[in-house]
Amino acid sequence: LVSRAFRRQFVIPEFEEFTDKIEKFYYTCKEIDTGKVAAYIPQLERMSPNYWGVSLCTIDGQRFSIGDVKIPFTIQSCSKPLTYAIALNELGSEVVHRYVGQEPSGRMFNELILDHNKKPHNPMVNAGAILVLSLLLNLSEVDMSLAEKFDWVMNYFKRMSGGEFVGFNNAVFLSERENADRNYALAFYMRENKCFPEKINLRECLDFYFQCCSMEVDCESMSVIAATLANGGICPTTGDQVLKPDSVRDVLSLMHSCGMYDYSGQFAFTVGLPAKSGVCGGLLVVIPNVLGIALWSPPLDQSGNSVRGIEFCKELVSMFNFHRY
Ligand code: DON
Numbered sequence: 001l002v003s004r005a006f007r008r009q010f011v012i013p014e015f016e017e018f019t020d021k022i023e024k025f026y027y028t029c030k031e032i033d034t035g036k037v038a039a040y041i042p043q044l045e046r047m048s049p050n051y052w053g054v055s056l057c058t059i060d061g062q063r064f065s066i067g068d069v070k071i072p073f074t075i076q077s078c079s080k081p082l083t084y085a086i087a088l089n090e091l092g093s094e095v096v097h098r099y100v101g102q103e104p105s106g107r108m109f110n111e112l113i114l115d116h117n118k119k120p121h122n123p124m125v126n127a128g129a130i131l132v133l134s135l136l137l138n139l140s141e142v143d144m145s146l147a148e149k150f151d152w153v154m155n156y157f158k159r160m161s162g163g164e165f166v167g168f169n170n171a172v173f174l175s176e177r178e179n180a181d182r183n184y185a186l187a188f189y190m191r192e193n194k195c196f197p198e199k200i201n202l203r204e205c206l207d208f209y210f211q212c213c214s215m216e217v218d219c220e221s222m223s224v225i226a227a228t229l230a231n232g233g234i235c236p237t238t239g240d241q242v243l244k245p246d247s248v249r250d251v252l253s254l255m256h257s258c259g260m261y262d263y264s265g266q267f268a269f270t271v272g273l274p275a276k277s278g279v280c281g282g283l284l285v286v287i288p289n290v291l292g293i294a295l296w297s298p299p300l301d302q303s304g305n306s307v308r309g310i311e312f313c314k315e316l317v318s319m320f321n322f323h324r325y
Contacts, residue, residue, distance in 0.1 A: 011058050011290055018320075019056075019064040025315040026054050026066045035299025035307035038279045041175035047073075047298045051281070052308055055223035058291040059231040069219035072165065073296055074172045076278030077109070077129075079157075079212040081251045081259065082225070084123035086156050087132045088247035090140050099135060099195065100128045104258045104265070109304065110182050118193045124258040124276065126209075127186045131195060133212065134205045138197045146204055150211055157215060160228045162237035164221035173214035180206065217282070219294040226284045226292025229274075252286060256324075263303040263310075271313045272323030283309035287322050 012018050030052055039045040053068040075082075087096050105121035107113060113127075114120060120127035137149060144152060158166045187202050196205075217225070228235045229252060233243030243251075255274035260267040267275065275285040281298035283306050293316075297308035317323045 010060050010062060012062065015058075015062050015064075021319055022054065022056065022064060022316075023066055025312050025319075026052070028315060029297075029308040029311045030067075032308050032311060033299075035301055037281070037298045038300060040279075041172065041179050043169070043172045043175050044074075044280060044298075047280070049297075049299045052297045053219035054293070054295055054312065055219035056291050056293045057223040057227035057236060059227060059236050059289060061236045063220075063223070065220055065223075067219075068296065072167055072169070072216040072218050073280045073282060073298075074169050074213065074278075075157075075215045075217050075222070075282060076213045076280045077124075078217075078222070078276050078278040078282045078284045079215060080124050080129040080132075081229070081255050081276045081284070082157060082160065083129060083136065083153065083212055084132050084254070085229075085243050085247050085251045086153065087123075087135050088250055089243050091135060093246065093250055095139065096123075096132065096135060099197070100131050102254060102257075107262065109261050110186065112182075112185060112189055114190070114193060114195070119195060120190065122254055122258045124254055126183060127190060129212075130183065130187055130205060130209050131190060133208045134196050134200050137201075137205055137208060138199060146208065149208065153212060154215060156242065157217075157225070159238075159240055159242045160225040160235060161217065161221040162224045162228075162235045162240070164224055164237075165216070165218050166221060167216035168211070169214050169216050173210050176210040176213060177207065180210065183209065213278075217294075219296050222282065222284055222294035222296075223292050226286050226294055228292070229284075229286045230288055230290060230292045232289075252288060255286065260305055261303045263301075263305055267305075267310075267313075271317050272325055273313070273317070275313070277305045277309065279304060281306045281309070283313075285313060288324075290322070
């Protein structure tokens with residue numbers, strides 16, 4: 001790192017100038033007071049709307065953070081690209097996509113629908129994520145109990161974050177499970193349509209899904225996860241090849257087209273970067289071959305995306321040439 005710094009060989013050589021701008025965007029977005037904190041479970045409803053954190057990590061390990069970057073929050077749907085990545089890594093794209101499509105659904109993330117082939121539309125909506133987890137439980141070579149599978153996935157997340165904070169919020173897990181009629185309905189509907197591999201235990205599979213959504217990160221650790229995706233699957237802070245480059249390519253492609261709920265098309269058009277949002281207000285943004293960004297602010301817009309997070313992305317691409325096209 002040091003010798004590169006002397007030779008000014010970093011992917012963002014003028015890092016301080018860059019982060020001055022990031023700081024400016026941070027304060028601009030801090031002023032925003034619109035949006036509603038998710039209220040479907042009390043643990044999320046209690047979150048302060050004022051939390052606002054931004055962290056970034058470049059593919060060569062330069063870091064910057066501002067705001068509430070050390071406060072844990074549940075990863076929620078930002079786990080979807082990660083569990084999909086693990087499935088690709090372990091089972092290969094061909095096997096995974098026998099069961100789940102690659103098409104945006106154009107509907108709500110928890111809509112009770114399947115595509116024309118009777119598969120969930122993609123791994124970024126609830127149906128697709130539940131299905132991907134059933135593959136990890138049932139098809140994976142690694143034969144483990146549910147407890148061990150939980151550890152195994154958590155350990156994967158930890159490796160992606162370079163060993164930085166990844167936790168688990170049991171109250172959120174229990175609450176998710178208590179308020180899960182739609183996710184149960186999705187799972188039964190998929191079982192009726194023979195979407196799952198054989199021998200599926202629905203209750204275990206849904207528990208696994210709620211557990212993955214209830215993992216905790218903070219902005220700092222999530223920015224390293226984003227940077228691992230930006231860096232072809234190699235964690236920039238440890239050099240650990242966590243994911244295969246082909247798996248990362250598939251994940252980023254679907255984050256680009258399906259990662260931002262029913263706003264994905266507009267986000268791809270205006271911001272032009274692969275991203276995934278979660279109901280807790282987290283937003284994981286990847287600038288391939290450059291850096292990973294984690295944004296966190298609980299108030300959500302009507303599509304379910306963090307209001308400050310979206311505004312930050314717009315500010316970012318209005319100043320820097322990060323839009324893919
Ligand atoms: O399944 C649910 O309702 C949540 N635990 C996950 C929510 C989320 O972030 C929505 N994403 N697509």
